[in-house]
Amino acid sequence: MRIEQKVTVDAPRRLVWDYVTEPANYPVFIEGLTRWDVAGDKHTGLGARYRMLIRVGAADVGGLIEIVEWQPEGDMAWSSVTGVDQRGRWRLRELGDGRTRVNFRFAYGVAGGGIPGLIAERVAAPSLSRRFRLSLLNLKRAVEEQAVAASA
Amino acid sequence: MAESGAGTAAQAGERESRNGGDPRDLGADAFGRPSLLRRFFDEVQNRLTADLDDRDPDFIRENLSLSWLIASIWFRGEVRGMERIPEEGPVLLVGNHSGGTVTPDTIVFTLAFNTYFGVERPFYQLAHNLVLTSPVGPYLRRFGTVAASHENARKALDAGAAVLVYPGGDWEVNRPSWEANRIDFAGRSGFVKLALDAGVQIVPVVSIGGQETAIFLTHGERLAKLLRLDRLLRLKTLPVNLSLPWVVNVGDFLGHLPLPAKITVQVMEPIDLRERYGPNPSREQVYADITSLMQDQLTELAAERRLPIVG
Numbered sequence: 001m002r003i004e005q006k007v008t009v010d011a012p013r014r015l016v017w018d019y020v021t022e023p024a025n026y027p028v029f030i031e032g033l034t035r036w037d038v039a040g041d042k043h044t045g046l047g048a049r050y051r052m053l054i055r056v057g058a059a060d061v062g063g064l065i066e067i068v069e070w071q072p073e074g075d076m077a078w079s080s081v082t083g084v085d086q087r088g089r090w091r092l093r094e095l096g097d098g099r100t101r102v103n104f105r106f107a108y109g110v111a112g113g114g115i116p117g118l119i120a121e122r123v124a125a126p127s128l129s130r131r132f133r134l135s136l137l138n139l140k141r142a143v144e145e146q147a148v149a150a151s152a
Numbered sequence: 153m154a155e156s157g158a159g160t161a162a163q164a165g166e167r168e169s170r171n172g173g174d175p176r177d178l179g180a181d182a183f184g185r186p187s188l189l190r191r192f193f194d195e196v197q198n199r200l201t202a203d204l205d206d207r208d209p210d211f212i213r214e215n216l217s218l219s220w221l222i223a224s225i226w227f228r229g230e231v232r233g234m235e236r237i238p239e240e241g242p243v244l245l246v247g248n249h250s251g252g253t254v255t256p257d258t259i260v261f262t263l264a265f266n267t268y269f270g271v272e273r274p275f276y277q278l279a280h281n282l283v284l285t286s287p288v289g290p291y292l293r294r295f296g297t298v299a300a301s302h303e304n305a306r307k308a309l310d311a312g313a314a315v316l317v318y319p320g321g322d323w324e325v326n327r328p329s330w331e332a333n334r335i336d337f338a339g340r341s342g343f344v345k346l347a348l349d350a351g352v353q354i355v356p357v358v359s360i361g362g363q364e365t366a367i368f369l370t371h372g373e374r375l376a377k378l379l380r381l382d383r384l385l386r387l388k389t390l391p392v393n394l395s396l397p398w399v400v401n402v403g404d405f406l407g408h409l410p411l412p413a414k415i416t417v418q419v420m421e422p423i424d425l426r427e428r429y430g431p432n433p434s435r436e437q438v439y440a441d442i443t444s445l446m447q448d449q450l451t452e453l454a455a456e457r458r459l460p461i462v463g
Contacts, residue, residue: 057224058260059267060234082270112214120217123225 001121011147029138031131207296229260233419249318250362257359274313326391332363341439365410366395414463
């Protein structure tokens with residue numbers, strides 16, 4: 001199952017990039033996230049690993065993830081190492097007037113989960129989609145506040 | 153995992169040796185094959201022997217979706233305090249148990265443990281012999297369920313696993329509905345000895361809602377006596393509940409359709425027995441303290457609950 005949410009942030013791309021690549025920010029702006037801990041020595045960048053969990057229905061679901069793509073101020077993508085299969089991607093594009101277009105993509109599922117797996121993915125989708133929409137609004141608010149503070 | 157694999161072969165050999173190996177012990181057919189009776193006893197014996205390698209992380213992972221659907225939609229499960237469970241190493245999780253032979257607290261908590269720590273972390277649940285010899289026994293064994301015995305639990309703890317035990321077990325699950333908010337371990341303090349012997353922390357796990365999935369009337373001790381089941385089948389109880397689809401359900405042997413009661417589970421702080429009680433803790437004292445702590449927690453959860461079933 002794949003979810004995509006978009007938002008336009010009134011701030012330069014560098015500020016947005018700095019915000020979404022800082023692991024400490026995740027529990028603050030992602031709704032329902034119960035854990036986003038650095039696993040290992042690498043704090044950020046390609047190969048950095050995080051242990052993440054998000055509350056979905058009756059359980060905290062997630063696992064160990066690893067950053068698999070890192071294009072500074074452009075794309076950051078992760079993939080699951082253990083736990084529920086997942087892929088996530090931040091895609092930042094400059095709009096030319098000091099604003100940044102932010103796309104967030106999240107794909108998840110359980111290989112071999114059969115029909116219950118397919119049903120569970122669809123049942124979880126509306127709640128996850130709503131949370132990611134709110135999360136992007138949180139991100140927008142936080143980064144725009146930073147931009148205002150930086151220009152003041 | 154290679155070490156575990158070697159363990160399986162050794163355990164299989166051990167089982168074969170304990171069972172006698174020679175089919176003539178319990179009879180063989182004309183072709184020298186083990187008799188039906190022999191095969192039946194072998195199967196029962198196998199199901200009650202803890203072969204920790206029967207736990208299958210891939211199988212669990214692939215079946216978590218079904219557990220998640222049941223726990224999320226039917227029981228609206230809510231588990232709090234998972235972060236209190238030590239991140240790694242052996243630990244004894246001690247829970248209260250509810251729901252007759254269909255125990256939603258197990259479904260909700262097992263799901264929560266497997267998703268929180270990942271199916272890679274070894275996790276075993278102790279269950280009554282009847283559960284493991286039932287048709288769902290082989291399925292549960294792959295989930296990490298082993299027959300409740302001191303030996304099986306020790307084996308799992310010594311292997312570094314987390315073990316979930318319900319001391320009240322078959323007694324507590326059938327307590328009458330008007331005692332739903334009561335911890336009733338029936339004086340079974342074996343879990344204290346187990347934690348002391350294995351040198352592991354106890355983490356109490358208190359759940360509410362399971363006893364609202366049917367109307368539980370009685371343990372049925374008198375009924376079992378009246379029907380002489382205590383003498384004929386060594387059954388000391390014959391629980392009776394009102395549940396779907398049977399309406400009047402005597403014995404609950406075939407299970408029932410549980411009402412969709414909200415299940416809330418609260419994980420409590422870990423207890424290191426020797427740190428708290430000294431080098432030789434009194435089993436009675438620890439039992440009394442832990443059941444009292446769990447009772448306080450259950451009373452608190454009950455106070456939060458506004459309506460039965462709805463939660």
